[in-house]
Amino acid sequence: MKLIEVAPEDLTLSSELVRSGSAKSFEDRLRSSLDEVGLAEPLKVAVNPDGGYLVIDGALRLRGIKAIRERDPSRFASVAAYLLDYDIRYEIRFQSDIYQDLLPSQLATLVEHLHKAENVLKVDIARYIGVSPATLRNYTGLWRLMERGGLFARIVELMDVGVFPSSNPYAWLRLTDEGLKRALREKFAEGAEPEVWIAAVADAARLGGTERYPLKFIEMVTAALPPECFHAGEDVRAIKRDLGLRRAAGQAxxxxxxxxxxxxxxxxxxxxxxxxxxxxxxxxxxxx
Known part of the structure; x- marks a missing residue:
């Protein structure tokens, strides 16, 4: 796949390739993320026989970008996109749906299995799914949270139900066990036991509860903890190993x-x- 930059006005949508039934609350959160962070995940497009580019995957992101441009035309003068073959547009759309329908924990498990048990390079997994290397690195972080178990695994449960964002697991992974307990008890559970709070919030989310915490709040809360709350051993070395592996991946x-x-x-x-x-x-x- 080739990564290109496309002007938003050159992108078109097809009803056959747009997922239906998306919740307005999700679109609102996505637009807020685009406004604050930018486009972290490139779109997938193909050259349209009628001219311009057809969006294969990323309709909601494009809608959010256009809404932002209506307010501020200077934003998103171009959009990052992976250029794919027009003839396989339906296949790519189907493949994207498979991964989008997986929970963060399920996708992290799948990525880690393909990498460790089946020897598929993570750079190839990222290229195939159509995500950035940084996004794939987040799935590695989710997997490490689950491996650590206890409250760390419960954090992933909250990501699965949408209470916490899954876009920066390392904000949690860098904490010690006691650091995580302190963050949850003081900043989220209002003094209650973290396990009790997590169970209640997760149950409420499954029933349609709307409690959501933005990524900036998560990063601010975890970064403000005292030094003794941070774990600077194996996890830091593991993150560096990941970066080194991704740099060397092109030599396969x-x-x-x-x-x-x-x-x-x-x-x-x-x-x-x-x-x-x-x-x-x-x-x-x-x-x-």
């Missing part, structure tokens, strides 16, 4: 690709998980 040989395809073929034939089988088959074709 054909032998590694062949091994990855072999592992993916085995998964697609032997796994009993439909989502994993679909992902393995698609990756196998992508690496061919």
């Amino acid at each position: 040989t054909q032998r590694k690709f062949k091994e990855a395809r072999s592992h993916l073929s085995r998964v697609s034939k032997e796994s009993k998980e439909p989502v994993l089988v679909a992902a393995a088959k698609s990756f196998e074709e992508y690496l061919s």
Whole structure:
């Protein structure tokens, strides 16, 4: 896939490729994120036979960008997008839906399984899904939160139900066990036990509760804790290892690709998980 910059007015939408039923609250949060942070996730587009570019994936992001430009035309003069083949637009849309329908914890588990058990390079996973390397790194962070267990795993549960954003797991991962307890008790649970608060908030969210915390608030709260609340050991070294691996990923040989395809073929034939089988088959074709 080639990353390009496209003027918003050159992008068009097709009703056949737009997901229906999106909640207004989600669109509002997405627009706020675009306004504050910018476009973290490039769109997926194809050259339209009638001219311009057809949006394969990213209709809501484009709507949010256009709404912001109506207020301030100087914003988003161009939009980052992955350029794909027009003939496979429906296949790409279907593949995107598979991943978008997964919870953050499920996607983190899938990415980690493909990387560790099936030897698929993370740079290839990011390229296939159509996300930035930074976004894929977040899935690694989510996986580490789940691996640490306890309250850290419960944080991911709150991400799954939308109470906490999943876009910066390292804000939580850098904390010690006691640091996490202190942050939750003092800044969120109003003195109550964190486990009790998490259970109540998660249950309310599943029933349609609207309590949501923006990313900037999460980062501000965790950064304001005293030094003894931060963990600066293995997690920091692991983050540096991730950065080094991503820098070296471009040096992968054909032998590694062949091994990855072999592992993916085995998964697609032997796994009993439909989502994993679909992902393995698609990756196998992508690496061919």
